[in-house]
Amino acid sequence: MGQTITVTVNGTAHTADVEPRTLLVHFLREQLTLTGTHIGCDTSTCGCCTVHLDGEPVLSCSVLAVQADGCAVRTVEGLSEGGELHPIQQAFHENHGLQCGFCTPGMMMTALGVIEQNPQASDDEIREALEGNLCRCTGYQNIVAAVRSAADQMARS
């Protein structure tokens, strides 16, 4: 039995019929074909599926799509505007903050949450804030450097 929901994703309102058991991540990936948000685990451990729900970073595997009814969702696809990379994307590019890229969408959405919640975050605070996002390639150094650089850039602009 479906329920009708309206979710504004990256600025566009989508009305859709979903089963109540549908996870937000499946709604985004399968119904809206926004496959930038990844699924890396089944245990809320990896952080790959992080999106923003009404401005708060959340694990989209731990939220039902019906819970997002009436809410605004921002995914990695919503970072760049007008063909310009978002400062976080630019910083990951410049600092080589990724190798295979699987964790990157979640990493960037968490990074955005960290910077929004604590614009003056120290390197230690950045590391701590990324504790829920697993990367199996980089060893994290370049990711922290990228978030540092993005935070500085966003503070200047």
Next chain:
Amino acid sequence: MIPSTLEYTKASSIDEAIAAVQAGARPLAGGQSLMPMMRLRLAAPGAVVDLGGIAELVGVCEDGDEIAVGAMTTHRAVAADPLIGEHCRVVAQAASGVGSLVIRGRGTIGGSLAHADPHGDLPAAILAVGGAVIARGPGGERRIEIGDLITSYLTTSLADDEIITQVRLPKGNGRSAYAKFHRRAIDWSIVGVGVAIGADGVRAAATGVADRPVRLAGFEAAINGGASAEEAARAAGEGIDPTADLDGSTEYKRHLAGVLAAQAHQAAQG
């Protein structure tokens, strides 16, 4: 994985939530424990009632000699709350270390207690300060002390049609701290200990050493009797019998309880 088929309603008042729970729905708080269990089909409720739309369940205020914390207040809000920080620092510290940033932004204090994970940090921290919950059901409200709330692994004394509406934290526990040990930042605590130095002495409570949070009577008796923290740490294992598992042996966990109790006691004095 995908949860099994369910019906979803969002309650806009506590009464509405209780009516849904009476009809068999499972309360869904922040969803940071229940949703993973539903994904893995460890839980398969036929219906859930979302408590996320009930404004009166969110927020922190003073109420006489206690702090009243709405059950749907998130870990992040608890960790940053000035009243809790001033009067029950151990609870704020425990909340600041739950899961990761995204989990703390959604997980709630009431949900943690109702879930009753035997490795949960908040139950031990709240036991250390002698907190309680207010539960509401069709027949009205009742107060349940934390020591009587959690009765075993993932099990509470809440009736099927009751929900936690408030957590009550006694003031006067500003000198308190939480210490825990885990291997990775986002892991559950292997053992965690909350210590509060109150007017009637030192209270210590641990998670991860039993099927529920427990007071460390050996540590408390020793430290309140004038023993050094080091001596009291050795006594912390008395009366607890943690289950050996992949995280460590019974002896190792007893040792951890002592070390962490001494650390928390030290930090509580600052």
